[in-house]
Amino acid sequence: MAKIDLIVRRAKLGGKDVDVFVSRGKIVEVKPSAESLDAGDATVEEAFGLTLLPSLTDVHVHLREPGFEYKEDVESGLRAAAWGGFSNIMCMANTKPVNDNGSVTELMLEKARRYWPKGPRLFPIGALTKGLKGQELAPMAELAQAGCAAFSNDGVPVESTKIFRLAVEYASDWDRVVIDHCEDPYLGVGVGVNEGEVSSRLGLPGQPDVAEALQVARDVLLAEYLDLPIHLAHISCRKSADLIRYAKARGVKVTAETTPHYLTMTENILEAEATEYDALAKVNPPLRPEDDRLAMIEALNDGTIDCLATDHAPHAGHEKETEFDVAPCGITGLDTALSVTWGLVRDGVLTRETFLRAWTTAPCKVFNLPVNTFAPGDPADFFLFDEAEEWTVSPSTLHSKGKNTPLLGSVLKGRVKTHFIAGKKIV
Amino acid sequence: MKWLHKDLLDVSQLSKPEVMAIFETAGRFQELQERPVKKVPTLKGRSVVLFFAEPSTRTKTSFDVAGKRLSADTFSLAKSSSSLTKGESLKDTALTLQAMAPDAIVIRHWCSGAARFMADRLDCSVINAGDGRHAHPTQALLDSFTLHQEWGDVAGKTILILGDIAHSRVARSNVILLTRLGAKVRLCGPRTLLPPALKTWPVKVFSDLNEAVKGVDAVMCLRLQLERQKDGLLPDLREYSRTFGLGARHLERANPDVRILHPGPLNRGVEISSELADSAGSLILDQVASGVVVRMALLFLYMTRKGEE
Ligand SMILES: [Zn+2]
Numbered sequence: 001m002a003k004i005d006l007i008v009r010r011a012k013l014g015g016k017d018v019d020v021f022v023s024r025g026k027i028v029e030v031k032p033s034a035e036s037l038d039a040g041d042a043t044v045e046e047a048f049g050l051t052l053l054p055s056l057t058d059v060h061v062h063l064r065e066p067g068f069e070y071k072e073d074v075e076s077g078l079r080a081a082a083w084g085g086f087s088n089i090m091c092m093a094n095t096k097p098v099n100d101n102g103s104v105t106e107l108m109l110e111k112a113r114r115y116w117p118k119g120p121r122l123f124p125i126g127a128l129t130k131g132l133k134g135q136e137l138a139p140m141a142e143l144a145q146a147g148c149a150a151f152s153n154d155g156v157p158v159e160s161t162k163i164f165r166l167a168v169e170y171a172s173d174w175d176r177v178v179i180d181h182c183e184d185p186y187l188g189v190g191v192g193v194n195e196g197e198v199s200s201r202l203g204l205p206g207q208p209d210v211a212e213a214l215q216v217a218r219d220v221l222l223a224e225y226l227d228l229p230i231h232l233a234h235i236s237c238r239k240s241a242d243l244i245r246y247a248k249a250r251g252v253k254v255t256a257e258t259t260p261h262y263l264t265m266t267e268n269i270l271e272a273e274a275t276e277y278d279a280l281a282k283v284n285p286p287l288r289p290e291d292d293r294l295a296m297i298e299a300l301n302d303g304t305i306d307c308l309a310t311d312h313a314p315h316a317g318h319e320k321e322t323e324f325d326v327a328p329c330g331i332t333g334l335d336t337a338l339s340v341t342w343g344l345v346r347d348g349v350l351t352r353e354t355f356l357r358a359w360t361t362a363p364c365k366v367f368n369l370p371v372n373t374f375a376p377g378d379p380a381d382f383f384l385f386d387e388a389e390e391w392t393v394s395p396s397t398l399h400s401k402g403k404n405t406p407l408l409g410s411v412l413k414g415r416v417k418t419h420f421i422a423g424k425k426i427v
Numbered sequence: 428m429k430w431l432h433k434d435l436l437d438v439s440q441l442s443k444p445e446v447m448a449i450f451e452t453a454g455r456f457q458e459l460q461e462r463p464v465k466k467v468p469t470l471k472g473r474s475v476v477l478f479f480a481e482p483s484t485r486t487k488t489s490f491d492v493a494g495k496r497l498s499a500d501t502f503s504l505a506k507s508s509s510s511l512t513k514g515e516s517l518k519d520t521a522l523t524l525q526a527m528a529p530d531a532i533v534i535r536h537w538c539s540g541a542a543r544f545m546a547d548r549l550d551c552s553v554i555n556a557g558d559g560r561h562a563h564p565t566q567a568l569l570d571s572f573t574l575h576q577e578w579g580d581v582a583g584k585t586i587l588i589l590g591d592i593a594h595s596r597v598a599r600s601n602v603i604l605l606t607r608l609g610a611k612v613r614l615c616g617p618r619t620l621l622p623p624a625l626k627t628w629p630v631k632v633f634s635d636l637n638e639a640v641k642g643v644d645a646v647m648c649l650r651l652q653l654e655r656q657k658d659g660l661l662p663d664l665r666e667y668s669r670t671f672g673l674g675a676r677h678l679e680r681a682n683p684d685v686r687i688l689h690p691g692p693l694n695r696g697v698e699i700s701s702e703l704a705d706s707a708g709s710l711i712l713d714q715v716a717s718g719v720v721v722r723m724a725l726l727f728l729y730m731t732r733k734g735e736e
Binding site: 196197206 | 561596
């Protein structure tokens, strides 16, 4: 048996107290806590009272470096990930310059290695088309070689169905999945608010749910026709979930994600007394009515939606403290995702199994990333979590540079105390 | 009545008794309009900033006259003419205005929610003179005041709002206020110019103007922004004026004493025929006169709400 170099003692795992044995970054064994234990010269981490969870994977974040380091950079983004319980994060290509060539990918990876040599692991996502312009395919072979784990034009969805089709085909040559931000470019005009009762009352041009669903329909038909996988980003409405359910029943290789905010917030936040027109709740796709929120929970629980992702979109304070029309879209998410979604487990809205599938096994399976199921040989990526600790979301408690969340001021329950990636303590 | 509101962001904030108090105050100022000297010292030494980030000669002049008749000092700040607001964020504009310590700020802005944004950051009263597509409370109040003067009461009357409802803050505020005052409201316009979700609005919606005008007591025409055609929302202006432009022939189906309103400026021959605009039933110039006294009433109520008596 391999020499044990780390033992985590008396952690709570699924209602039992366990000891975790780690060797060279891998799980060796997880077994019921023993009263007396010969630790040898292994490091011992006392975890009494803390919950043990496998580290999470976030397949959709915006780290903003290069180009917008004032919003976030690789260092601060990975810090938020580390404290948020994430061992793997995938970052989108809408940086400046765009991640459409190997040197940008390498720069991101070099920054990650320099500031966070022990993780969290960064997996850049390359652009589908040069400059995200939707005209010419990006050099995906070069990008894949440089370390891109997937391809997406998130931020500026591909307008031409023909170019999108070619991109999906070409990406498959390099065994990479394409992620689509589903938004019909012609119907997707009103940004940041759902088209409907609330937008009508507030006098804001809204974005209808069909702007998303039309593109989902296109993508599932295309995925079926090409027999290639397409991953659908940040799904927000019932119509989309129904289409994905239909596609999966036909065996189409589509996968999908939704975010913690579509599970917990609705458009009504924009007309509430204290948060009326608050650009902190401006997000694309927009927050939807309650029925869509319930549909997201159903779809996640029944597996129609495979995984959760934060769509972590940090912005500077002054960019959000402005007219609703002018403010950029996005909610910072890495710091709060775990507490918010664990809260749904605590409230019985999501099962623990759904939570684990959505944040760990499913995203890793879609994108071929290392996954920890606490089986021998799995990467020793896990964190210890105080389920009872309450914390107030505020600029000082968020590790991301992005303080832009409608949760500011609210009290969340559950805080990461220690996080190990490949058996090394990172926080 | 003790005035409790700090800001006027939309008519939805006002109860019916509060609206009546505004009308009553405006009525008193109306008598003043008939005197040779139209100025009173009520707000002497108080200052009102007119912050117009979107150009509007009518509304701005109306507030300016209203302020001056009450002896307030009025200062204009237009987005285009002032270095203060050039390329500056709305937050910085708010802070700068705050530092000048005005007693009230009248704001017109192209973005829905902008008045609310200012009100949250300023200690002085903020009066919304139109924010994006959201609200235009002073226009709605002057429209209702005009009808109130004409009829004594708007309750039980049927009023048709005609035209581009979707992009109209005037329509939105009028639907709320007229309903609150007990009127029945109808809307008519092409589907492309109606808000997406009208099911929960307390209105009847028509696509046929001939049906919509049947038995109405007043028609409120909205100004058609001519760029709507470029946005693809209309085939062309000729077709629009033929289908949704108000003409004398429509009024044969309305109540014989039907009144015509229009917030101005008019596109004669587009949303309303020229004869109707100038006809006996037209209240368009009464609206302008009401505008001044209603705004006087509002400045008076909001600016004297504290420290008086
Ligand atoms: Zn996106």
